[in-house]
Amino acid sequence: MKEQSSRETGSLRTDGDYIYSYSLPIGRFLYSDDVPLIYNYKRGSGGKFVSITTSRHITLIMNNLDAKNHPYRLVGVEYDD
Secondary structure, three states: OOOOOOEEEEEEOOOOOOEOOOOEEEEOOOOOOOEEEOOOOOOOOOOOOOHHHHHHHHHHHHHHHHHHOOOOOOOOOOOOO
């Protein structure tokens, strides 16, 4: 069984597999994934907007991956309002 770890910075945290904005999973990178998946909750990008803070968290993650030339995939999400 995988040992669970957690790193937190205010409302942005990870358990080692998923990245959360507050309690909402906004990304994942599992061993079975070829690249990290970033869930599109961003404003102005065709995503399902949740909050300004969540949109900023996603932008922060994408910018960090871009700066390291690390590929990722921005994926659509479905949820009930």
